[in-house]
Ligand SMILES: Cc1cc2nc3c(=O)[nH]c(=O)nc-3n(C[C@H](O)[C@H](O)[C@H](O)COP(=O)(O)OP(=O)(O)OC[C@H]3O[C@@H](n4cnc5c(N)ncnc54)[C@H](O)[C@@H]3O)c2cc1C
Ligand code: SF4
Ligand code: SF4
């Protein structure tokens with residue numbers, strides 16, 4: 001694979017040059033707070049590359065917390081009164097700088113939901129296609145990172161166009177796709193790294209992977225029956241402490257559930273798509289008041305069954321989790337997907 | 352590819368009060384753009400998202416039949432925000448519909464078979480669509496015997512009364528209408544749907560399928576009756592109603608296990624439902 005060496009002295013300059021062609025998005029730390037997220041990088045802003053996993057995942061880049069899908073007017077004097085229109089959006093090229101490999105891999109999982117043989121969600125897909133992902137390898141994984149056991153990892157390139165590997169004085173930019181190459185050209189970074197760079201990256205990758213101690217195993221879940229796991233006796237215990245705050249689903253890069261709502265101001269209106277959560281009772285309540293997932297146990301079970309069993313059975317491609325550790329870090333009552341997965345993996349129904 | 356969230360513009364062409372308590376109305380819509388009607392071609396058993404600017408969208412079963420051209424029809428119960436608003440709309444008003452959505456009754460598999468339809472209350476909409484479809488001269492010969500058990504509280508709560516009366520007179524469909532308690536001028540069955548099904552419905556066998564739609568309580572008592580009559584679980588076909596938003600399998604709220612009711616359903620056999628969590 002082609003590797004370009006970017007001198008750190010030319011980092012800011014290259015980003016600036018690329019702005020002629022791309023909007024830039026990257027990790028940004030809130031001032032004086034321990035919160036970080038992906039944001040558009042305004043003029044002179046640089047991505048905070050020392051942020052490991054942003055507090056909130058970068059899913060909002062293609063799946064904003066709230067976005068306008070359609071517009072309408074209820075003004076009867078207008079010819080287009082009560083007609084819905086697609087909301088025009090800017091899908092010009094954007095480069096996501098410093099996204100971590102597991103977060104980029106998450107987009108590939110979520111794409112299965114929004115880009116299907118039957119329907120294509122144009123909002124998600126168009127935004128996704130507008131992105132060039134310039135990822136940053138994780139040299140020093142934190143203690144909650146279990147990404148290698150979810151088929152990604154600290155140097156995984158599966159969701160990336162370029163993988164940057166940080167060394168003391170440079171970024172080694174591994175070119176993964178043509179899209180990635182085009183970005184590097186636009187930034188004016190073209191010095192190929194010398195011999196031995198592949199080994200250097202390979203060694204750094206190994207070193208990073210050996211630092212990861214956390215893991216998850218789901219090898220035995222596939223062969224279990226949905227209803228056996230669903231009716232298992234451990235859900236009471238597993239869901240006991242949960243306060244249904246929904247934080248786990250909001251911070252997660254692979255959670256994709258959403259709501260659709262109309263908002264009218266005066267005579268102008270918008271139909272929006274906004275993040276929702278299977279943790280909320282309103283998510284499934286019928287108009288009659290009947291609620292198929294009316295209890296906390298049912299909702300917690302839904303979250304884990306969806307991620308670790310339904311997704312696996314439906315797509316036959318692993319679990320709906322990339323091992324970023326965010327839900328574990330941000331859960332106020334320390335519910336841990338790793339231990340629940342283990343319980344599921346080891347569960348044997350009573351004969 | 353087109354935007355699956357963008358409704359087709361339609362105009363309300365007709366509104367009829369469907370039940371004596373006025374809690375149900377039947378709406379006929381025509382497409383503002385002729386080509387949209389073609390794009391909306393559907394099968395009996397599918398549903399659509401009925402879309403009112405500023406109010407929202409609701410999933411409603413398509414009550415018109417694929418063999419009826421020039422309009423689409425829905426019968427809507429006044430339940431909450433969107434349905435109440437719809438009930439107050441007038442002929443000529445413009446709104447949207449999105450679809451057709453979901454799967455349908457398995458018409459190809461049902462060819463050459465006897466069909467038993469069991470309906471209760473106002474869940475008769477897609478069953479009407481199905482009956483009209485099967486009775487169409489081009490289709491009638493594709494099916495064996497057709498039996499319909501349909502029950503409501505009172506005669507005035509039965510949907511599509513003119514058509515029911517017409518079907519009663521035909522000899523290529525066996526109607527078994529019933530109401531909960533005797534009423535003046537009512538010459539048909541009296542009693543709840545499940546016991547009437549037990550008395551009047553044909554026995555189940557390899558060549559006979561039952562399609563069942565109704566309120567949960569009716570379903571609950573009808574299934575054992577069908578079992579007793581010899582219907583196996585893969586010969587009992589049902590349609591689910593879960594809370595929905597997107598209707599295209601993306602928003603994540605309508606699932607029962609790995610199945611999304613809006614896309615993999617709403618039509619399932621009882622055999623299929625037996626394998627999924629009962630989250631409906
Ligand atoms: C496949 C299918 C077929 C159906 N067919 C028929 C039919 O033929 N005839 C019929 O009468 N009914 C049918 N229904 C039922 C019908 O969809 C509901 O009665 C209808 O959605 C009620 O809508 P409402 O706005 O009146 O009720 P409400 O309870 O007021 O609201 C439901 C809608 O309002 C919004 N909303 C309200 N509360 C909340 C909240 N707390 N959080 C988020 N959003 C909220 C949402 O947009 C939601 O869709 C069918 C349902 C399904 C799934
Ligand atoms: S973050 Fe923890 S407490 Fe909150 S909904 Fe998720 S599992 Fe429950
Ligand atoms: S489930 Fe938790 S660990 Fe897995 S991707 Fe989501 S937030 Fe990360």
Ligand code: FES
Nearest residue numbers: 596598602603613
């Ligand atoms: S209604 Fe959105 S997934 Fe079924």
